[in-house]
Amino acid sequence: MIQIPKGCKDVLPSQVYLWHRIEETARKTAAAYAFKEIRTPVFEHTELFARGVGDTTDIVNKEMYTFLDKGGRSVTLRPEGTAGVARAFLEHGLAGGVMPFKAYYMISAFRYERPQAGRLREFHQFGAELYGAAGPEADAEAISFADSFLRALGLEKVALRINSIGCKHCRARYHEALKAYFAPHLGGMCEDCRNRYEKNPMRILDCKVEGCKAVAAGAPRMLDYLCDDCRAHFDRVRSLLTQAGVAHTVDPSIVRGLDYYSRTVFEFVSAAAGAQGTVLGGGRYDTLLEQMDGKAVPAVGFAAGMERLLLVMESEGKLPAPEEGVDCYLAGMDASSRERAFLLANELRRQGVSCETDLMERSVKAQFKYADKTGARFVAVLGERELLDGAAEVKDMKTSSSERVKLEELANYILRRRS
Numbered sequence: 428m429i430q431i432p433k434g435c436k437d438v439l440p441s442q443v444y445l446w447h448r449i450e451e452t453a454r455k456t457a458a459a460y461a462f463k464e465i466r467t468p469v470f471e472h473t474e475l476f477a478r479g480v481g482d483t484t485d486i487v488n489k490e491m492y493t494f495l496d497k498g499g500r501s502v503t504l505r506p507e508g509t510a511g512v513a514r515a516f517l518e519h520g521l522a523g524g525v526m527p528f529k530a531y532y533m534i535s536a537f538r539y540e541r542p543q544a545g546r547l548r549e550f551h552q553f554g555a556e557l558y559g560a561a562g563p564e565a566d567a568e569a570i571s572f573a574d575s576f577l578r579a580l581g582l583e584k585v586a587l588r589i590n591s592i593g594c595k596h597c598r599a600r601y602h603e604a605l606k607a608y609f610a611p612h613l614g615g616m617c618e619d620c621r622n623r624y625e626k627n628p629m630r631i632l633d634c635k636v637e638g639c640k641a642v643a644a645g646a647p648r649m650l651d652y653l654c655d656d657c658r659a660h661f662d663r664v665r666s667l668l669t670q671a672g673v674a675h676t677v678d679p680s681i682v683r684g685l686d687y688y689s690r691t692v693f694e695f696v697s698a699a700a701g702a703q704g705t706v707l708g709g710g711r712y713d714t715l716l717e718q719m720d721g722k723a724v725p726a727v728g729f730a731a732g733m734e735r736l737l738l739v740m741e742s743e744g745k746l747p748a749p750e751e752g753v754d755c756y757l758a759g760m761d762a763s764s765r766e767r768a769f770l771l772a773n774e775l776r777r778q779g780v781s782c783e784t785d786l787m788e789r790s791v792k793a794q795f796k797y798a799d800k801t802g803a804r805f806v807a808v809l810g811e812r813e814l815l816d817g818a819a820e821v822k823d824m825k826t827s828s829s830e831r832v833k834l835e836e837l838a839n840y841i842l843r844r845r846s
């Protein structure tokens with residue numbers, strides 16, 4: 428039997444309500460912050476990610492699903508959502524429209540990673556991007572949006588960590604300091620880090636190799652190298668968050684795994700998800716749009732991993748209750764009452780009552796069992812006598828009480844009582 432590719436997951440009908448719950452919460456929170464949905468393609472020209480996400484990142488170097496299409500063009504399944512949104516924004520000239528531009532997305536994304544709990548090759552993100560606002564209020568707004576979303580899911584044990592990685596001016600000074608620090612250790616570090624040393628020494632701080640991690644622990648901190656403007660920006664973001672009651676701690680080790688960030692970076696981390704504890708990450712990225720041939724447009728955003736959210740919701744005991752079954756199951760006894768049930772079900776649906784009838788030729792007893800198992804709220808039995816009377820015997824599955832109800836009153840009867 429052909430099996431699902433490694434690192435992918437099916438969402439079965441019995442579990443999909445969990446996804447609906449996250450998606451509804453995401454859409455509601457986005458509406459509260461006045462973000463509108465954007466949909467971009469699942470694949471883009473490879474160059475978009477190479478330039479956008481950055482060619483010193485693991486994502487671009489090791490994890491992209493890249494292939495030549497039949498026209499010989501190199502295309503890549505999106506490893507994240509930000510680059511595609513930036514491309515669409517520039518391509519449609521949206522900088523000339525209403526600003527700030529605020530968009531959210533719910534997407535599948537693809538990274539060729541070593542799969543484990545909370546780390547997949549196809550995964551799903553809810554993300555948001557805000558363009559055009561350079562001030563710290565925009566950072567605080569994006570972080571507050573992310574925080575509200577996680578709280579609305581009921582999560583309480585997810586902690587916000589925040590850092591600043593400065594701008595290109597102060598980061599240049601910091602890179603010099605990092606190089607001076609790492610130079611005597613290079614011999615004992617991994618090959619990737621030796622490359623990173625030349626191209627982007629800050630990436631070394633994100634290395635997962637134990638030996639490199641140990642060296643990185645003693646490295647200088649970006650926070651000590653911030654220029655006055657970046658320092659003031661960071662302080663103001665923190666002050667706004669504190670005033671808004673968004674608890675956070677400063678974590679100088681956060682550098683993020685993508686190259687486009689500047690100034691504020693942040694992650695929401697749960698102890699519950701174990702090694703894959705980061706459920707949401709984001710930050711400011713003021714140079715990405717400029718690099719992509721556009722004019723300079725300041726930007727900030729975040730993305731949350733939906734599979735990780737589910738893991739954390741489960742470990743915090745915050746998974747929602749399963750969805751209820753139909754409003755009414757119509758049980759038939761013989762050929763003519765089954766036919767009547769089929770037609771009545773269609774009528775009831777038109778009146779806003781969700782219904783099911785038997786499609787498996789089961790006995791009435793087995794139909795009741797099915798209705799019970801699937802959580803039907805009412806069961807209406809249509810037998811010979813009932814049809815003669817133009818009425819059904821309606822059982823309330825919550826209270827187990829039964830009542831005879833005229834068929835023409837059935838819809839109203841159920842609509843009044845179903846909640």
Ligand code: HAM
Pocket residue numbers: 506507508509538540545546547548549550551552554555556684685705706707708709710712727728729730731732733734735
């Ligand atoms: P990221 O940190 O690479 O950032 O991913 C965001 C979130 O996606 C992570 O915190 C994690 O929950 C989830 N995630 C990432 N990789 C996987 C995986 N292999 N399996 C399961 N979940 C995963 C970005 O993608 C940026 N585009 C976020 C952003 C938006 N920054 C600014 N705007």
